[in-house]
Amino acid sequence: MTNVTDILIIGGGVIGCALARELSRFSASVLLVDRAWDVAEGASKANSGIVHAGYDAVPGSLKAKYNVEGAQLYPSLCEELSVPYRQCGALVVGFSEEDRDTLEDLLSRGEANGVPGLRIIGRDEMLALEPQLNPDACFALLVPTSGIVSPYELTFALADDAALNGVSFRFGVDVHSVSRESDGRFLVSTSQGDLFCRILVNCAGSSSAALHNQLSSVKYSITHRRGQYYLLDRPAALPFERTIFQCPSRMGKGVLVSPTVHGNVLLGPSAEDIDDPLNTETTQEGLDSVMEKVRLTWPGVSLRTNITNFSGVRAHEDSGDFVIGAVEGCPGAYEALGIESPGLSSAPAIARALCAQISEEQALTPSPETVPYRKPAVPFREMTPEEQEKALRENPLYGNVICRCEVVTEAEIVQAIHRPVPALHIDAVKRRTRAGMGRCQGGFCSPRVASIISRETGIPLLEITKNGGSSYLLTGTLSERAERKDRT
Amino acid sequence: MIREHVDILIIGAGPAGLAAAIAAREDGIDSILVLEREAMPGGILRQCIHNGFGLHRFKEELTGPEYAQRDIDRALELKIPIECSTTVLSVSKDRVVTCISREKGLRLIEAGAVILAMGCRERPRGALCTPGTRCAGIYSAGTAQRFVNLEGFMPGQRVVILGSGDIGLIMARRMTLQGAKVLACVEIMPFSSGLNRNIVQCLQDYDIPLYLSHTVTDIQGRERLESVTVSKVDERRRPIPGTEMVFECDTLLLSVGLIPENELSEGAGVVISPATSGAVVTDSFETSVPGIFACGNVLHVHDLVDHVSNESFRAGHAAASYVRSEKKPGLMLKVEDGAGVRGVVPQLIRLAPQEPVTLMFRPSGVFRNASAVISCGDKELMRRKAMIFTPGEMAAYSLKPELFAGLDGSLPLTVRIEKGDE
Numbered sequence: 027m028t029n030v031t032d033i034l035i036i037g038g039g040v041i042g043c044a045l046a047r048e049l050s051r052f053s054a055s056v057l058l059v060d061r062a063w064d065v066a067e068g069a070s071k072a073n074s075g076i077v078h079a080g081y082d083a084v085p086g087s088l089k090a091k092y093n094v095e096g097a098q099l100y101p102s103l104c105e106e107l108s109v110p111y112r113q114c115g116a117l118v119v120g121f122s123e124e125d126r127d128t129l130e131d132l133l134s135r136g137e138a139n140g141v142p143g144l145r146i147i148g149r150d151e152m153l154a155l156e157p158q159l160n161p162d163a164c165f166a167l168l169v170p171t172s173g174i175v176s177p178y179e180l181t182f183a184l185a186d187d188a189a190l191n192g193v194s195f196r197f198g199v200d201v202h203s204v205s206r207e208s209d210g211r212f213l214v215s216t217s218q219g220d221l222f223c224r225i226l227v228n229c230a231g232s233s234s235a236a237l238h239n240q241l242s243s244v245k246y247s248i249t250h251r252r253g254q255y256y257l258l259d260r261p262a263a264l265p266f267e268r269t270i271f272q273c274p275s276r277m278g279k280g281v282l283v284s285p286t287v288h289g290n291v292l293l294g295p296s297a298e299d300i301d302d303p304l305n306t307e308t309t310q311e312g313l314d315s316v317m318e319k320v321r322l323t324w325p326g327v328s329l330r331t332n333i334t335n336f337s338g339v340r341a342h343e344d345s346g347d348f349v350i351g352a353v354e355g356c357p358g359a360y361e362a363l364g365i366e367s368p369g370l371s372s373a374p375a376i377a378r379a380l381c382a383q384i385s386e387e388q389a390l391t392p393s394p395e396t397v398p399y400r401k402p403a404v405p406f407r408e409m410t411p412e413e414q415e416k417a418l419r420e421n422p423l424y425g426n427v428i429c430r431c432e433v434v435t436e437a438e439i440v441q442a443i444h445r446p447v448p449a450l451h452i453d454a455v456k457r458r459t460r461a462g463m464g465r466c467q468g469g470f471c472s473p474r475v476a477s478i479i480s481r482e483t484g485i486p487l488l489e490i491t492k493n494g495g496s497s498y499l500l501t502g503t504l505s506e507r508a509e510r511k512d513r514t
Numbered sequence: 515m516i517r518e519h520v521d522i523l524i525i526g527a528g529p530a531g532l533a534a535a536i537a538a539r540e541d542g543i544d545s546i547l548v549l550e551r552e553a554m555p556g557g558i559l560r561q562c563i564h565n566g567f568g569l570h571r572f573k574e575e576l577t578g579p580e581y582a583q584r585d586i587d588r589a590l591e592l593k594i595p596i597e598c599s600t601t602v603l604s605v606s607k608d609r610v611v612t613c614i615s616r617e618k619g620l621r622l623i624e625a626g627a628v629i630l631a632m633g634c635r636e637r638p639r640g641a642l643c644t645p646g647t648r649c650a651g652i653y654s655a656g657t658a659q660r661f662v663n664l665e666g667f668m669p670g671q672r673v674v675i676l677g678s679g680d681i682g683l684i685m686a687r688r689m690t691l692q693g694a695k696v697l698a699c700v701e702i703m704p705f706s707s708g709l710n711r712n713i714v715q716c717l718q719d720y721d722i723p724l725y726l727s728h729t730v731t732d733i734q735g736r737e738r739l740e741s742v743t744v745s746k747v748d749e750r751r752r753p754i755p756g757t758e759m760v761f762e763c764d765t766l767l768l769s770v771g772l773i774p775e776n777e778l779s780e781g782a783g784v785v786i787s788p789a790t791s792g793a794v795v796t797d798s799f800e801t802s803v804p805g806i807f808a809c810g811n812v813l814h815v816h817d818l819v820d821h822v823s824n825e826s827f828r829a830g831h832a833a834a835s836y837v838r839s840e841k842k843p844g845l846m847l848k849v850e851d852g853a854g855v856r857g858v859v860p861q862l863i864r865l866a867p868q869e870p871v872t873l874m875f876r877p878s879g880v881f882r883n884a885s886a887v888i889s890c891g892d893k894e895l896m897r898r899k900a901m902i903f904t905p906g907e908m909a910a911y912s913l914k915p916e917l918f919a920g921l922d923g924s925l926p927l928t929v930r931i932e933k934g935d936e
Contacts, residue, residue: 256643257640262780304736306647306648307645307646307647307648307733307734308645308646309645310645310731310753312645313643313645329643332640332641332643333638333640333641334638334639334640334648335640335643335645336648411612411620414614414620415619415620418614418619418620419619422616422617422619423616424614425599425601425614425615425616425617425618425619426599426601426615426616427551427601427603427614430551430601430775431777433603465635465638466635466636466638466654467638467639467640468638468657469635469636469638469653469654469656469657470635470657472657473657473660473661473665477665487665487667488667491650491737492649492650492737493650493737494737495737496737496738497649497650497737497738498650498738499650499669500661500667500668500669501668501669501670501671501764501765502667502668502671503666503667503668504662504666504667504668504692505666
């Protein structure tokens with residue numbers, strides 16, 4: 027494994043992976059490293075999954091620019107990469123005259139940002155569109171171009187496409203410090219040894235300010251803002267067709283109720299500033315604060331079908347806008363810093379812009395040939411009976427259902443393990459296949475998934491983890507009864 | 515696509531499916547097929563290697579696999595085909611079953627009658643909304659049981675068990691016997707939902723403390739579980755601040771309830787009871803969809819497998835009668851839950867039944883020296899006193915056909931528990 031690369035991307039979230047994919051079209055070696063043991067392990071896996079239309083950002087800000095551009099790229103990008111995406115529309119609901127002013131503000135901002143189809147509707151139209159809404163709401167901003175996406179599946183697809191085109195990925199890499207060698211290269215000291223690169227790109231999310239401040243005399247500061255969520259089981263009929271927002275505040279876009287692309291219902295997020303960006307625990311206060319607000323939107327909500335809670339930490343730069351481009355006073359270094367909402371929506375546009383800047387300034391030459399994206403097979407549960415029959419004939423592993431809640435077959439799990447960026451632990455398989463995402467939350471399938479990972483990779487079962495590091499599943503065999511040593 | 519036909523198709527080869535198949539065959543039904551998702555028949559009993567099964571049915575104490583084997587042997591003797599490693603994807607209203615397997619691919623099977631015997635699944639952490647981190651080391655008790663008993667691995671060494679359902683209690687003992695330290699069993703209710711014999715034999719015999727009216731209020735650990743916080747709860751089950759105890763542990767086992775696995779049933783349009791989370795059935799175990807029957811834990815969660823088998827024999831006989839068109843549907847008497855009672859099964863009884871009808875239910879709380887009373891309007895059909903009713907033990911009462919004389923269905927049958935002297 028070489029420790030020398032032309033381009034080093036620090037951070038394997040949606041931004042880092044989208045950029046890696048863009049840069050893989052050039053004749054330069056690209057290495058992407060992440061502290062976690064998979065891509066999309068930070069904010070990219072734990073957010074609302076909304077492709078915002080772009081009515082919220084202040085006109086003229088980078089957030090506005092990239093959100094609107096990014097949202098326009100989504101339909102074709104997701105089509106190309108076979109990523110679940112749906113333009114379900116949104117309503118921002120208001121309850122008071124003050125809210126009405128906010129909605130008018132959003133409408134004019136949206137129009138200034140070039141968001142099509144926005145209009146404010148009254149209670150009757152609102153309740154006709156979404157009968158489960160609180161009838162106390164008076165009016166709403168209708169946002170027809172708001173979309174939903176599976177943020178981690180998008181990140182996996184971007185990473186796979188990058189990997190197919192030569193980008194290397196290395197996980198469990200904690201970056202300690204960055205310095206400049208006498209030959210102008212960067213020396214990046216990490217938990218896995220020193221790395222050398224000519225071009226450094228900081229896509230480190232919550233750590234991006236700390237990394238930036240090592241490189242530049244201009245200092246940034248990131249506030250870690252945690253958002254907690256409830257995820258409800260797939261109902262027979264969705265309570266809301268659209269994403270329902272409340273009026274935004276200083277702390278963010280507020281608590282939403284939204285369908286997911288997989289037909290679940292997402293409630294959240296809370297907004298609380300915390301010290302440790304890795305602290306993604308949920309708290310009773312945080313969850314209670316979400317429910318209090320959800321009840322305002324959806325008086326009929328019930329937690330009887332809750333299947334999991336989670337939280338993500340967004341990186342809020344204290345100036346309030348994204349920081350994107352060359353690192354000031356540090357030639358060869360680039361960054362995408364302070365990427366909070368609408369970061370997911372903006373990701374494709376940010377990656378394009380950064381890639382254009384890097385390739386031009388660093389005189390990268392286009393690669394003579396690129397490998398087209400290898401679409402993963404359609405999930406078995408989404409096939410027609412004829413397609414299922416054909417798939418079973420070609421690969422009998424489709425006949426073995428491993429996850430009964432989400433109907434995921436052994437064939438799909440094996441495919442996930444062998445994707446270009448391989449799924450080597452339980453959560454990695456879960457997010458790529460949905461095995462364990464259902465109402466029993468892996469109670470049934472996780473021992474089976476662990477066995478398949480072990481069989482396919484040769485990793486002993488005792489070393490299979492939930493999500494890398496020392497998140498091991500098992501502590502020993504019955505015969506040895508020995509306490510196992512932590513593998514850290 | 516291959517389209518086959520059988521008279522009775524049974525989904526699941528656990529104790530319920532096996533008993534139903536045996537009963538139907540003994541009634542002379544030739545064309546029977548049992549489909550099983552696992553590689554072997556026996557269902558969840560395969561991983562229940564402790565004893566205590568079969569006391570009612572066989573008058574001896576068997577292990578789970580031994581109990582299952584008796585029915586498997588009988589099914590083989592009767593030449594009942596059991597196709598394993600076969601998953602049912604859907605059941606239609608008109609009883610066309612779609613299934614897949616590695617060997618036979620995708621198949622459609624039309625059935626004269628379908629018996630749903632899919633069992634139940636465990637409630638996960640999410641159902642409780644317990645805050646904290648989402649680290650490794652949190653398992654449902656049944657998942658841990660599978661790792662230990664079927665695969666030979668230990669899921670952890672220092673264990674806290676949340677919920678005092680029977681699987682949790684059994685796993686407290688099992689983990690202890692394998693050298694793990696079980697620190698506590700924590701139950702949010704003021705009483706256990708498990709069998710009393712399991713409290714004694716699995717906790718008390720090993721000095722494992724049972725904390726009633728307590729729950730887990732925080733889970734800590736970035737990668738693997740490091741600790742859980744346990745708090746006392748008030749009578750409305752809200753944690754009481756200041757009562758927190760922290761247990762350092764690497765494993766949290768959840769035994770917080772079982773839910774009948776009714777996705778296939780719902781897909782077929784079967785009406786589900788909110789009280790049992792299983793199908794609404796008649797005294798023939800027929801669901802709201804004609805020709806589709808349900809029995810065992812998919813119908814309602816039982817305490818003892820003996821009761822599952824007995825119920826499923828009756829369901830098998832009823833399905834056999836159905837395919838022979840012996841029983842015609844008629845007017846029904848509704849059965850309702852009264853005070854102290856949750857989820858009476860069956861919910862409907864044919865007027866003037868020819869055979870005894872067994873009513874089963876879970877008490878909604880602990881009642882001492884109380885009476886179970888079954889009545890219809892002013893008429894009391896049955897009154898039975900018991901020393902104790904608890905949610906952990908299912909109550910079952912058989913009513914002779916003559917008791918139903920004169921009932922015309924205009925009023926429902928009500929089952930209630932009448933409190934006695936405490």
